[in-house]
Amino acid sequence: MKKKLSLSYPRHIVNEPVISRLVKDYDLVVSIIKAKITPDEGGRLDVEISGKKNAIDKGINYLTRVGVELQPLIQEIKWNPERCNHCTACVPLCPVNAFEIDRKERTVLFSDEKCIACGVCVQACPYRAIEIIF
Numbered sequence: 001m002k003k004k005l006s007l008s009y010p011r012h013i014v015n016e017p018v019i020s021r022l023v024k025d026y027d028l029v030v031s032i033i034k035a036k037i038t039p040d041e042g043g044r045l046d047v048e049i050s051g052k053k054n055a056i057d058k059g060i061n062y063l064t065r066v067g068v069e070l071q072p073l074i075q076e077i078k079w080n081p082e083r084c085n086h087c088t089a090c091v092p093l094c095p096v097n098a099f100e101i102d103r104k105e106r107t108v109l110f111s112d113e114k115c116i117a118c119g120v121c122v123q124a125c126p127y128r129a130i131e132i133i134f
């Protein structure tokens with residue numbers, strides 16, 4: 001399974017090798033999505049962790065034990081075509097063009113594959129056709 005998490009590091013553990021321990025000791029694959037760490041202030045790391053469920057649970061326990069705060073990141077965006085009114089409000093907001101207009105059919109189409117789950121479009125939809133899955 002995969003889990004996207006935002007890790008907040010307090011200052012005193014910025015130099016701890018927590019990510020390499022997740023890989024070596026818990027047999028997890030960690031992909032860093034975004035990182036901002038400064039030695040004097042702590043920092044934030046957005047990651048996707050992949051591995052067996054049991055290993056992910058143990059890895060999360062380890063992170064909590066050493067003082068890393070965890071928040072879930074959006075896992076997936078679900079578009080509900082039955083609710084969509086094709087108003088196009090979401091189209092210009094998407095940074096990766098996951099919503100496109102089919103000019104011939106006068107409809108809006110959503111591409112799962114392009115979506116990077118940034119969440120920008122969710123609030124913009126007046127018909128609540130876009131849902132965040134954590």
Ligand code: SF4
Pocket residue numbers: 077093094095096097098099114115116117118119120121122
């Ligand atoms: S969540 Fe972000 S990337 Fe995905 S469709 Fe919405 S705006 Fe585009």
Ligand code: SF4
Pocket residue numbers: 083084085086087088089090091099108124125126127128129130
């Ligand atoms: S904003 Fe909502 S209703 Fe409008 S096109 Fe996008 S998904 Fe459909």
